[in-house]
Amino acid sequence: MAVHPNKNIKRVEIILNITNLGKTYNSAGKTLTVLDNINFTVNAGSTNAIVGPSGSGKTTLLGLCAGLDRSSTGIVELNGINLGDLNEDKRAQVRNQYVGFIFQNFQLLPTLTALENVMVPLELRGEKNIKARAMDLLDKVGLTDRGHHYPAQLSGGEQQRVSLARAFSNQPKILFADEPTGNLDFETSEKVVKLIFDLNREAGTTLVLVTHDLELAAKTQRIIRIKGGKLVADDHTNVIA
Amino acid sequence: MDTTPINYKRKLNIPWLFEMAWRDSRRNRSRLFLFVSSIIFGIAALVAIYSFGFNLKNDVDSQAATLIGADLAISDNKPIEASMQSLIDSLGDRRSEERNFASMIYFPKNKGTRLVQVRALKGDFPYYGSLETTPLQAGKDFRNGKKALVDQTLMLQFDAKVNDSIKVGKITFLIAGILNKAPGQSGIQAGIAPIVYIPLQYLPQTGLMQKGSRISYNFYYKFDKAVNMDKLVKKLDPRLEKAGMNYDTINIRKENTGRSFGDLTRFLSLVGFIALLLGCVGVASAIHIYVREKIASIAIMRCLGVKAYEAFLIYLIQIASIGLIGSIIGAALGSFVQHILPLVFKDFLPISISTDISWMAIGQGVVLGVIISILFALLPLIAIRNISPLNTLRISYEQVNLLRDPLRWFVYVMILGFIVVFTFLQLDSWLGSVFFTIGILIAFLILTLIAKLLMYLVKLFMQSSWSYLWRQGFANLYRPNNQTIILIVSIGLSTAFICTLFFIQSLLVKQVSISASGNQANMILFDIQTSQEKGVAALARQHHLPVLQQVPVVNTRIAKINGKTEADVKKDTTLRFSPHTFANEYRVTYRDSLTPTEKITDGEWVGHAPKLGDVPISVEDRFAKHNHLKVGDKIEFNVQGIPVSTKIASIRVVNWTKMQTNFLVVFPKGVLDDAPQFHVLLTRVPSKPASASFQQAAVKQFPNVSIIDLGLVLSVLDDLLDKLGDIIRFMAMFSIITGMVVLIASVRISKYQRLQESVLLRTMGASRKQILAITAIEYFFLGALSAATGILIALAGSWLLAKYSFEIPFNADLLPALLLFLAIAILTIVIGLFNSRGILNKPPLEILRRDV
Incomplete structure (x- = not known):
């Protein structure tokens, strides 16, 4: 393993490395263990699903993997960067550089148009000619003529497609999706799922999605099962592309 | 794998922050404007006072010569010592001499008598400005015979006309003209001690110059060639001081007048500042709710890579911009209001005041408005730094607490520091400014504590057996995002302010009225010579007076x-x-x-x-x-x-x-x-006719004796307090309006908070009347509690002032306080209902679909 001049970055095939990960909360004087001793790695370019019953800790796991929160124990290495060494602002920059997000409730900025929502991650990176790139992405998700609409003026499916365009706008190394079809009807879900996988394949992005939907999970190459805060199964369902 | 190292020190992209602030403010701009509208009236009050102050200073500088009427004035309250006479006679190129004393005058036409200030004048004084008289030439003509100038208030009071006569001491003078204004005299001075000018040459014949009489000897000098007055008086000072004589020059008068009116405008600017502080509390409260609503957006931005301080700056830019707009509007309003101030102050001003636009005042007001709106908004804004991107997920283990940031203590210190520095700039005394700040802090703390206590009591005593409407209405007083504290503080403080003024005025007037009641004296005769002592007493007894x-x-x-x-x-x-x-x-x-x-x-x-x-x-x-x-x-x-x-x-x-x-x-x-x-x-005179008849006899028999009728003193005092009260009430009005704007803003903001709930109630079948009743109950109690708290504080404050400052018994007149209470309670309900009408008038679906 070659070591990059920047100490935080190592040349590895693994995009996400989770070691002895644990998360506890103190509530009403009691310690609540949400995640306990989780270990797994995610290879670059793979598609992965984290499944488990409600309250099993899968969304917490997603949050930790994406650097939205700090773990209580263990290590999260994203693209070779130990997130535990970084403060919240540095993690924000890591997210902006390497991570894309898709949320169950879309999480678009309500006061920004669809186009502006897609542009934000690029603007943050200080990139040029971003309008054309954002329009291109909206075109890919089939919303060319909806760019100047506000989220409240779009349907749920359209909002999720804007969210998808935004997630891919910064050409992320890894895409985290939290119940991406949870708020959509069957037909719209099908379209959105197809888009996620198509765009993912096209961009060569690693996909980690959290879902209840076993049918959706089955579309990924690997299913990580969580129960009671512990990793109970890690099934490689398909051959890694 | 991308191994490009991340540059964690990303350059701050200021234009992008402004763009995001602009984008994020979409659909919120009217609300944001509503937040800062609370500071508009505070800024308006300050800019008006500052502009008035600047104009006053300029006008005093340009009109100072007419205030004194001469280059140099020397005065003594005893006859001039022989050793000083040569000095007195040698100064200046032109000289005037005046004797000034209190005396009774008598209007033969209607037999009226009145204590006045007699000015017996020789020479061409005033050399600057003029004795403003009707007819115009009377100001000069009266010096050429047994003629007098009589103050216009006296002329009106005794229905006297030019060419009527008045008796001053033993001499009868023809009224040559009405004196509209003497140099340096204000309207209120004319009311308290009206002036009558007579020629000095007739003073000895009046018989009013007796031993022990309190006469002021004034000498006015005009220098035809430019003389450095400061140097001259410095040279004269030791001699004049040794002789117990006072002097006045244009520069000294300029400084003294400027200083006393400076004190007045500084005091009034503090009153305006209280209005601004009230507004700022409103801003802080509104921004707090605004930030709560923005948690989701901020979390999304954080997810996408926006750093904590960048998110903070986006909202800071919004608040600063809207604060700037609010301050500019406030400054414009203040520049308009300053035109009214000379009218409000007219009775107290010895000069005419211009109403030029003061860019300095406007600049100060705008800068102050921006600084203070940012300072108060910082309290909720700093919490933005702590909003976690986790809020985008369903995780809610950690509650977002906007008030627990340790940096808030730094903001509190900055706010207090700002108040101390600002008040120091007004008062020029650190001790005074610290006391003022502590006073404000205590008032805010008391009101906050009372509000919290009320919320606790309502929670404690609310019965489940009460009807739903009452329970809901009461519960709104303590539920999350309630407005109880902010409204009790803002409306309570303005009510307390107005009520204290009223209580103190009525206490002082009542005190004098009490003095005039019972068997206590209500008439004072003074300047009685030893030889007249027995005669005056005998005359009183003749009139059956004790x-x-x-x-x-x-x-x-x-x-x-x-x-x-x-x-x-x-x-x-x-x-x-x-x-x-x-x-x-x-x-x-x-x-x-x-x-x-x-x-x-x-x-x-x-x-x-x-x-x-x-x-x-x-x-x-x-x-x-x-x-x-x-x-x-x-x-x-x-x-x-x-x-x-x-x-x-x-x-x-x-x-x-x-x-x-x-x-x-x-x-x-x-x-x-x-x-x-x-x-x-x-x-003690039992009645007005008895008073008039005794005064006529006394003036006739003992012309040098002066009489103070307490009835007259009472009406003058009432008039004076009324006029002073008008000024303070005018300034307090800004606090009241601010309180109302904070109320409207709070109601409008809470509308968004309550919208979903009211719509759900309507969806479940609650009638328009029921929603109206819940809203009315909530706002009635808010208004009533705020007003009651304010009145209680006013009672406590007035009691303390009465006991320790005025040392008079406390006996509050509660009826007007009760009327004020009702007015505020009703006004609160009206504003509350008026601003909630959107919920009532629209179909639930329309609101449910709306992106709030």
Whole structure:
């Protein structure tokens, strides 16, 4: 393993490395263990699903993997960067550089148009000619003529497609999706799922999605099962592309 | 794998932050404007006062010469010493001489009498400005015969016309004209002591210049060639001071007038500042709710890579921009309001005030508005730094608490520091500004505590058996995002302010009215010569009036205290006495016993002077404290040229609220009995006609005797307090309006909070009437509690002021307070219902679909 001049970055095939990960909360004087001793790695370019019953800790796991929160124990290495060494602002920059997000409730900025929502991650990176790139992405998700609409003026499916365009706008190394079809009807879900996988394949992005939907999970190459805060199964369902 | 190292020190992209602030404010701009509208009236009040202050200063500078009417004025309250006469006669190129004293005048036409300020004038004074008279030439003509100028208020009061006559002492003068304005005189001064000008040459014939009469001798000088007055008076100062004479120049008057009006405008700017602070509390509260609503958006931005301080800056830019707009609107409004201020102040101003736009005032107001809106908004804004991107997920283990940031203590310190510095700039006293800040802090704390207590009590005593409407209405007082604290603080403070003013005014007027009731004296006759003493008393008895008190008065000055002269005290600042103690003239009396309103607190009362040694005197308690005097201290008095050595034998407490003659220094009998003196007689007149008939007889028989009718004093005091009250009420109005704007803003903001709930209630079948009732109950209690708290604070404050500052019994007039209470409660309900009408008038679906 070659070591990059920047100490935080190592040349590895693994995009996400989770070691002895644990998360506890103190509530009403009691310690609540949400995640306990989780270990797994995610290879670059793979598609992965984290499944488990409600309250099993899968969304917490997603949050930790994406650097939205700090773990209580263990290590999260994203693209070779130990997130535990970084403060919240540095993690924000890591997210902006390497991570894309898709949320169950879309999480678009309500006061920004669809186009502006897609542009934000690029603007943050200080990139040029971003309008054309954002329009291109909206075109890919089939919303060319909806760019100047506000989220409240779009349907749920359209909002999720804007969210998808935004997630891919910064050409992320890894895409985290939290119940991406949870708020959509069957037909719209099908379209959105197809888009996620198509765009993912096209961009060569690693996909980690959290879902209840076993049918959706089955579309990924690997299913990580969580129960009671512990990793109970890690099934490689398909051959890694 | 991308191994490009991340540059964690990303450059701050200011234009992008502004763009995001602009984008994020979409659909919120009217709400944001509503937040800062709370500061508009505070800024308006300050800009108006500042503009008024700047114009006043310029006008005083340009009109100072007309305030004094001459280049130099010298005055003395005793006849000029022979040694000074040559100096007095040698100054200036043109000279005028004036005698100024209080005297009764008599209108033969309708037999009216009135105590006035007589000015007997010789020469062409005033050299700057003019005696403003009707007809115009009367100001000059009256000097050429037995003619007088009579103040316009007197002319109106006694229905007198030009060419009627008045009697001053023994002489009858023809009224040559109406005096509209004398140099340096304000409307209120004319009301209290109306002026009558007569030519000086006729003064001796009036018979009013008696020994012991309190006459001021004034000399006015005009220098035809430019003379450096500052240098001249500096040269003259030692001689004039030694002779006990005062002087005034245009520069001195400029400074003094500027200083006193500066004090007034500074005080009023503090009143305006309170309105601004109230508005700022409203801003902080509104921004707090705004930030809560923005948590989701901020979390999304954080997810996408926006750093904590970048998110903070986006909202700071929004608040600063809207604060700037609010301040500019406030400044524009203030520039308009300043046109009204000269009208409000007209009775107190000796000069005419211009209303030029003051860019300095506008600049100060705008800068102040932006700084203070940012400072107060910082409290909720700093919490933005702590909003976690986790809020985008469903995770909610950690509640977002916007008020737990340790940095908030730094913001509190900055706010307090700002208030202290701002008030220091107004008061020029650190102690004063710290006290003001502590006072404000205490008022806010008391109101906040009361609000919290009320919320706790409502929660505690609310019964589940009450109807849903009442429970819901009450519960709104303590539920999350309630407005109880903010409204009780803002409306409560404005109510307290207005109510305290009212209570104190009515207490003071009532106090004088009480003095005039019962068997207490309500008429004072003074300047009675020793030879007239018995005659005046006899005249009173002839009119069936009781002689309640007859007191001799001797004019004295303090020459030495414990052997130290004024010069010693000036040289040695370690001495505890003030040089002012020596500058004043003291009117003392002598008697062998204490009056019922006096009580010895230290030492021993001595009623008769011993034949040898220092004269044992009694000194009033507060006078002793103020001048650091104690029993045993030696004071040498100058009794009209004769030194009298005394020793403080006792300290007395005096009840000054009683209508009678009270004195700072009382001599025993046997020392001053033969000194030049005049007498004061106190009597009680049962009615206005009895008063008029006695005054007519007294003026006829004893023209030099002056009479103060308490009925007249009462009406003058009422008028004065009314006019002062008008000014303070005018400024307090800004606080009231701010309170109302905060109320409207709070209601509008809470509308968004309550929208979903009301819509759900409507969806479940609640009628329009029921929602209306819940809203009305909530706002009635908010208004009622705020007003009641304000009135209670006003009662407590007035009681403290009455007891410790005015030392008068407290007896509040509650009916107007009750009316104010009702008015505020009703106004709150009306504003509450008016602003909630959107919920009631629209179909639930329309609101449910709306992206709030």
